[in-house]
Amino acid sequence: MEGTTWAALTAALTVAGAIWTWIAFRRRGAANGLRALGFTLLPAAAWLTGTLEMVVEIAGSVTDWATGLVFNIFTWTGIGLAGLAAVLFVVSGFIRDRQLGRARAGKAAGKAAGRTGTSAGVASPKKRGALPSSSGAAGRSPIDDEMADIEALLKKRGIE
Known part of the structure; x- marks a missing residue:
């Protein structure tokens, strides 16, 4: 101009x-x-x-x-691929969370079975309100021991 x-x-x-x-x-x-x-x-x-x-x-x-x-068709193809990548990231996050949740549930079920005292089909008598001892906690982490103590206190109070 x-x-x-x-x-x-x-x-x-x-x-x-x-x-x-x-x-x-x-x-x-x-x-x-x-x-x-x-x-x-x-x-x-x-x-x-x-x-x-x-x-x-x-x-x-x-x-x-x-x-x-x-x-431009190439630009829209790139935008589509970026959207697909974002969807895949989100879906993989949901799947991973579900897998971790199942693993935690399996560990919790195993711990609950181990805490009932059933060994080889013989049930050991348990006193009501007794806290679990830390003598069998050699292989567990301190966090697991604390959670076990908290669960035992909740059961003692009647909250399950």
């Missing part, structure tokens, strides 16, 4: 801004009118500094990029 075209664009934007400024002063007061005046002066400042041409070139480049994005 030529310099006269840029000048005409600047003049049109400034006149539109001046009308907006006048309406803002009349309807909303001085604060809004001064803000509108500041916006009105921006196109003239952008034209005088050469920034107006740069902004138009940037807007044109962004438009070209967006048009290429919308109408």
